[in-house]
Amino acid sequence: MTAYETPERCELSVIGAYDAAQCGLYTNGSYVRGYPFGAASILQGEMRGEDMINLQAFYDYTYSATYNTTTANNVAYWEASFEAINRYNTVIRGIATAVESGVITEDAAKNYKGELLYLRALTYHGLLIHYALPYNVTGNNNYGLPLYLTAINTPVEIEEALKIGRSTVAQTYDQVLADLNEAESLFTGDAKNAANGITRASKGAIIALKTRVFLHKRDWDGVKTEAAKLVTGTVAPFTSPIGGYTLTDSPATPFTSYSANSESIFSIENGSDDNGSVNGSMAQMMTGRSGGRSLVSSSPILYNSSYWLGDDKRRNLVIYNAGTDVYHVDKYQQVTSQADYAPIIRYAEVLLNYAEAALRSGDKTLALELLNAVRNRSLADPATQAYTAASFATDKTFLDAILWERRIEFHGEGRRWEDIHRLANDDLSPSGGIPAKIEFGNIDKESFVSGGEVKAEYYSPSRKFIPYTDKRFIWPIPQNDIVRNPTLKEQQNAGW
DSSP states (O other): OGGGSSHHHHHHHHHHHHHHHHSBOOTTSOSOBOTTTSHHHHHHHHHTSSSEEEOSSTTHHHHHTOOOTTOHHHHHHHHHHHHHHHHHHHHHHHHHHHHHTTSSOHHHHHHHHHHHHHHHHHHHHHHHHHHSOOTTOOOGGGBOOOOOOSOOOSHHHHHHHTTOOOOBHHHHHHHHHHHHHHHHHHOOOOSOOSSOTTTSOOHHHHHHHHHHHHHHHTOHHHHHHHHHHHOOSSSSSOBOTTTTOBOOSSTTHHHHTTTSOSSEEEEEOOBTTBSOOTTTOHHHHHOOSTTSOOOEEEOHHHHTOTTSOTTOGGGGGEEEETTTTEEEEOSOOOTTTOOOOEEEEEHHHHHHHHHHHHHHTTOHHHHHHHHHHHHHTTOSOHHHHSOOGGGOSSHHHHHHHHHHHHHHHTTTTTOHHHHHHHTTTOSSSOOOEEOOOBOGGGOOGGGOOTTOOOOGGGBOTTSOOEETTSGGGSOOOOHHHHHHOHHHHTTOOTTO
């Protein structure tokens, strides 16, 4: 394969794998939409939740849960994800041939393979939260995902791949963790990736993702074991001995300095000449700034929450738009260049993952310290506003505070659906399913009041709560794949 005949070409092939993760093939045949990990997927994660509002028709199938087997955004997410997975597998094979031919060293190949396995694990986990039930929920024949672990490029390989059916949810999680464990072992050093410490994976990004995956498995000990690798001591401020990660002083810095900061562990790179375009860039979709499309806004459900104090510095990351007469997420400000990086995992998430796992396994002291570490940097007066042990009468009220902190901290980053999905039937704070949604036409600027009421009349009469037992809680396998693969046709998600 000529793509692997020189070290430079090997490097370009790996960069191409990241490009597949950034912008995949959309239904109109253009590579200008953010699937699986650009703005489009981030907005899917928000539109499936209730903390942001769809203002126009662009994301309404997702917001209203009226999708089906041919809905364009859902089809694109599935197909772009598996296209990316095949790209990763193809490059893994090519890198192996480059080592055998003496083109690159074995150490270089190990790092490359570690990056590619990380991307494969990230992509499979993203698919799990949309197309499969949560790890602890039985039903739907326990269907997970079809596991494609080798390159599919020849007619024979394609024919064999079209016979592969779905593994179980547990088997898919096992494969995700196997990829991450192998990837971690392939990096001999603890430093950030020398090529780019934010947009190229290294050991710290792999471990951080494991804390998320174990959280979804409800393996609290697994979360704590991995998080402890990145969090020194039990008292804030926390820093990571691997990668040197730490919270930035300001909650805005990971976004205003998206290409260089201490908190962003892994992001998907965009640039002025390579981005999701006006139909798929985060600034165009979200911001209320001039020049943006303002297709989605913040919701009073989050904005008015008593957990989000009125003088919290993160309120500076929302902006009012007179044209829509509502508030918008302002984390992504590059409306013209559309170059904002897509945040995938930050050090703040590692700390909050750790806090939840510590609480659920009985270490309330550590949980409080970790929760406050994230929250305090945004408070006007941490000395008087920080949580104390007396703030929480029960484990449930403590967990609710952690979960609300996640909603505030990761507002506009696509994390909301992940939590709704994994908490579907939680023993302490169940999400229960797809939440009821607010109707854009029922609100205006006056609806946004810190600590204010979220009135019943704000809600949409056609977008009511949907329990996780409803078929709409998980997306159907797209029509294209059930036509191509008769095995998958017999394994469609229940009800579809």
